Amino acid sequence: MQIRRVDPWTVLKVSLVLSVVLFFVWMIAVAFLYLVLGAMGVWSKLNSNVGDLLTSASGAAGGELVSSGTIFGGAALIGLVNIVVLCAMATIGAFIYNLTTDLVGGVEVTLADRD
Numbered sequence: 473m474q475i476r477r478v479d480p481w482t483v484l485k486v487s488l489v490l491s492v493v494l495f496f497v498w499m500i501a502v503a504f505l506y507l508v509l510g511a512m513g514v515w516s517k518l519n520s521n522v523g524d525l526l527t528s529a530s531g532a533a534g535g536e537l538v539s540s541g542t543i544f545g546g547a548a549l550i551g552l553v554n555i556v557v558l559c560a561m562a563t564i565g566a567f568i569y570n571l572t573t574d575l576v577g578g579v580e581v582t583l584a585d586r587d
């Protein structure tokens with residue numbers, strides 16, 4: 473038995489669902505890491521060091537470099553780009569697979585019944 477064709481529309485739908493699930497996993501991981509580093513005082517120390525550096529260099533006080541909005545906004549942007557890239561690569565991969573199976577044949581699969 474050979475897999476001769478993969479439907480690109482189905483591949484797009486499945487990759488979209490999996491990418492959205494991975495997006496939520498990514499955001500939960502970023503939130504966990506943000507909370508852990510916040511509890512360790514990393515963000516306040518980083519903000520005070522950068523604030524001191526900017527104040528001594530320019531004479532004007534700067535705002536916070538790291539805030540929850542910048543962290544989660546950047547993570548959401550990376551996650552959304554990841555969704556688009558993964559869906560596009562999977563769909564293009566399905567098209568390429570379909571083109572190559574016309575030339576060399578499909579992937580051979582052996583199926584067995586359960587006892």
